[in-house]
Amino acid sequence: MGTTQELARWLVGGAPERLPEDVAHEARRAIVNIVGCALGGARHEAVEITLEALGPLFGPPTAAVLGRTERADPQHAALLNGISSHVEDFDDTLPANYIHASSPVASALFAHASAHPVSGRELLRAFTLGFEVTSRLGNATYPAHYRAGWHSTGSVGVFGAAVAVGALLGLDEQRTVWALGLAGTQAAGVREMFGSMGKALHPGRAAQSGLCAALLAQRGFTSGEHILEGPRGWAAVTASEYDLATVTDGLGEAWELHRNTYKPFPCGIVNHPAIDACIQLHDEHGLRAQDIAQVRLHVAPLVIDLCGKTDIHVGLEGKFSVVHGAAVGLVRGRAGLREYTDEAVNDPDVKAVRERTTREADDPSVSEDGVHVEVQLADGRRLEKRLEGALGNLKRPLSDEQLSAKFTDQATLVLSEEQAARALELAWRIDELEDVSELITATVPVGVRTA
Amino acid sequence: MGTTQELARWLVGGAPERLPEDVAHEARRAIVNIVGCALGGARHEAVEITLEALGPLFGPPTAAVLGRTERADPQHAALLNGISSHVEDFDDTLPANYIHASSPVASALFAHASAHPVSGRELLRAFTLGFEVTSRLGNATYPAHYRAGWHSTGSVGVFGAAVAVGALLGLDEQRTVWALGLAGTQAAGVREMFGSMGKALHPGRAAQSGLCAALLAQRGFTSGEHILEGPRGWAAVTASEYDLATVTDGLGEAWELHRNTYKPFPCGIVNHPAIDACIQLHDEHGLRAQDIAQVRLHVAPLVIDLCGKTDIHVGLEGKFSVVHGAAVGLVRGRAGLREYTDEAVNDPDVKAVRERTTREADDPSVSEDGVHVEVQLADGRRLEKRLEGALGNLKRPLSDEQLSAKFTDQATLVLSEEQAARALELAWRIDELEDVSELITATVPVGVRTA
Secondary structure (H helix, E strand, O other), X not given: OOHHHHHHHHHHHHOOOOOOHHHHHHHHHHHHHHHHHXXXXXXXXXXXXXXXXXXXXXXXXXXXXXXXXXXXXXHHXXXXXXXXXXXXXXXXXXXXXXEOOHHHHHHHHHHHHHHOOOOHHHHHHHHHHHHHHHHHHHHHHOOHHHHOOEOHHHHOHHHHHHHHHHHHHOOOXXXXXXXXXXXXXOOOOEHHHOOOOHHHHHHHHHHHHHHHHHHHHHOOOOOOOOOOOOOOOHHHHHOOOOOOHHHHOOOOOOOHHHHOEOOOOOXXXXXXXXXXXXXXXXXXXXXXXXXXXXXXXXXXXXHHHHHEOOOOOOHHHHOOEHHHHHHHHHHHOOOOHHHHOHHHHHOHHHHHHHHOEEEEOOOOOOOOOEEEEEEEEOOOOEEEEEEEOOOOOOOOOOOHHHHHHHHHHHHOOOOOHHHHHHHHHHXXXXXXXXXXXXXXXXXXXXXOOOO | OOHHHHHHHHHHHHOOOOOOHHHHHHXXXXXXXXXXXXXXXXXXXXXXXXXXXXXXXXXXXXXXXXXXXXXXXXHHHHHHHHHHHHOXXXXXXXXXXXXXXXXXXXXXXXXXXXXXXXXXXXXXXXXXXXXXXXXXXXXXXXXXXXXXXXXXXXHOHHHHHHHHHHHHHOOOHHHHHHHHHHHHOOOOOEHHHOXXXXXXXXXXXXXXXXXXXXXXXXXXXXXXOXXXXXXXXXXXXXXXXXXXXXXXXXXXXXXXHHHOEOOOOOOOHHHHHHHHHXXXXXXXXXXXXXXXXXXXXXXXXXXXXXXXXXXXXXXXXXXXXHHHHHHHHHHHOOOOHHXXXXXXXXXXXXXXXXXXXXXXXXXXXOOOOEEEEEEEEOOOOEEEEEEEOOOOOOOOOOOHHHHHHHHHHXXXXXXXXXXXXXXXXXXXXXXXXXXXXXXXXXXXOOOOOOO
C-alpha cells in the first residue's frame, strides 16, 4: 500500500474520534491564535483589493468572512480568511519545517462550517487532522522542498485544507485519496512572492483549492492514486530529497500540534531572536534613536537568506528584514503590528537606526534560533547581548494568557472590546459549541468602527 | 531589466495592434479546434461532476459555458471551459514542448468575454499573446520542467491565461508584471494525474487562476517583481535547467502559433505515429481482430514514458496507452472519440488485440515522431510498417477542411447539425464579430438533445 492510501486509511478509519485533551488544548490555542490573526489582518489592503476585484464574482453569500461584514460563498470565504490570517505574518509557525499550518487549514474549515452546520468538536478534530497532515508532509520534504523555493504554507497546506474539509464531509478512503490527489495537483506558491501581497495569497488559495479538492472528490472527480509517492507525484516533483515513511509512522501517537509555536512579533520568525534581544537592550538601557551609533547583528545564514532585506520602503518588506526588526526593538522597545506599517518603516528614527545596522552570518556558533547583538552607543559605550531561543519558541512558549492578550490586541482593530472579549471566550471553548457558526458570527464587526 | 519586466513591456507596448494575416489565420485555426474540443468534452463526466460539486457556489451567471446550457460566473466558466476542452486529449499540441496552449488561454478568454463586451479581433489578439507567452515559457524551460513531472499545460498555461485576460483588461506594465507574478505563484499540475480526471483540471484551474491573477493585478494586488528570473521564481523552482533569453528574443518576429499542431486522434500525441501506421495496415489488409496473432511496436523511449499503460479499464487510461491506440487502429481502422470510451477499451476484440500487443523502446533509429510496427497474422503472414511523421504533425498538418470536419464531429455530440454549422462558420470568421458573445452563444445547445 502506498503512502497516499495508507494516510487516507488512517484519516478515515484510524484517527481517534475524540482528541486526547492535551492535543485538544493545543488545537484550541492554535484556533485562538489564528482567529486573532484573521481579525488583525481583516482590514489589510490585500483583503480590501480581493473583495473589490473578486466580489462581483462571489457566489451565494452563505459563509461569513472572519472579521468582515461582507459575506461570500465558501470558496471565496476560504480565500479571504487565508489572506487575512497570514498577511501580517503573525500566525503560528512549525519550527521543524517553517510552515504556518493553521492558516490554510482553519481558513477552509471556517468557510465551510459557516455555511453548514458543524459542531465545534467536529471542527477542532478536522483542524487537528489537517494540521497533522500538513506538518507531516512538511517534515517529510523538509528542507529540500522549502529550499527549492516553495512557500510551503501554501504548497503543503493545501493538503491539510483538503483533508480537514474532507473529514467534515465524511469522505471515504477512495475519496480521501482523490481529495489528496486533487489538492496536491493544485499545490502552488513560490518564495519570490515574499515581501508582496502574493505571499498571503498562498494560504488563501491553498484553503480555497483544498476545499475545492474535497468537494470535487466527494462527487467522484477522480485523481491519480499516488499523489504522494508516485514518480510524478507531488513529493518527487517538488523536492529533490524526501522521506515519506515519516508521513505515516506513529500516526496518532505523537501529534504535530505539540511542535507548533506562536509568534509574539508579526514578522518572519527567524527575526525573533534579534528583536527579542534588542527589546531587552532597549528596556535595560532606556535607549533612544539618537543614542545609537552602530549596530551589528551576528545571525545564522538562514536569517539572511529569509530576512536579509535592507532596502525597505513599505511595511510588508519590513517583515522580511532582520535589521528593521532590530531597529524597532532598539528604538521603540516593541515590535507589534504598528511597527510594521508603511509609516513605521519610514519613521525617521527607525530608519536612521536601521541604516546603521548590519547583519552578518559570520559566527558559526550563532544558531538559527539565536543572535549576537553588538551596539555601539554615541557616547562611546558598547552594549552586547547574546540570546538563544526567542520568546515564543518551543522552550519559551506564549502562555494562554499571552495568547489571549495577542488576540485582543488584534481583535480590537476591528471589534469593540466587548465583542472581542466575547469572540475570545468562544474561541477558547470552541469544542463546547453546538454550532461553530456562533464563534464565526462573533468575529463579524457589529456597527461601524474605524481601524 | 529582468525577463518579467521585459516581457510585460513588450505585451503592453511592443506587440502589434493588428496581427499579421498568417498569424491571424493560424489563431483562427486554433480557435476552431479548441471550441470544437470544448463541445466534444462538454458532456464528459468530469464536467458534469464539476457542475454538480461547485454549481451551488457559482457567482452571478454572467458568462456562458461553451457547449452547456448552464451559465456561471467567469471564474467557474473558465474552469469548465478548460476541463471540457482538454478532457478528451483532443486539443492542440506544441511539439517543441508538449504544451496544449489553447485550452488554458482560450478558456479564460471566452469566460471573460462572455461577461463583457469584447470584439472578435480583440479576443483573437489576446489569444495570440497568451499563446505566445505560454509557448515561449514552455520552450525556455523544456525539457527540464516537463521531465520533472509538471503537466506544463497547466503549470505554464496559467501565465498565458493571465496575459491574455490582462490584454483585454488593458493592464499597464506594472500590473502586467503583477499578473505574471500572481499567475506564476499559482502554477500547478503534476503528471501523476495522467489517466484521471485530474489531468483536465489543470488547464481549467490554469484558466481560472490566470483570470483571477489578472483581476487581482488590475486592482493593485502586488506580487514579487521577478516571477520568471528571480532566484525563488517560477523557472528556478520548477526547472533544473532553463534559458530565459528565449522568452523575449525575437518577440513579434517569429510567432509560436506557427509551431502548433492539431490532433486527428483524441489521445496522447506520442501515440499518433503508431495509430496512423496501424490504421494504414487495417485499411491496406482489411484486418479483423481474429486475424491478428501478435503485434510488436518499436517506439521511442518517450512513448513508453508517457503512454506506456498496458492495464486498461477505463477510457481515460486508453488515451495514455500506445498499445490501445494500436489495437483500435488495427481492429477498427479508426481512433476517434468513440474508440476512447469505457465501452471501447473493454470491447472484447480490442482487448484481445491489445493484450497481444507489446511496445518496446529497442530501436534507436525510431524517432519520437515515428514508429515501426510488426504484425504477425494468424495465417502465418507477417506485416510491417515504418512511419515517420504522423498525420497532424508540423509536416502533415490538418487542413482547414479537416479541422472543420473534426469540429463538426465533436460539435454534433451536443448541437444540432444546423447549430454546429453556424458555430463553425462564426469561429472561422471570429475576428469579424463585433462581440465575440455571438460565437459563444452559438455553442450553447438549444432545446434537448441526447448525446
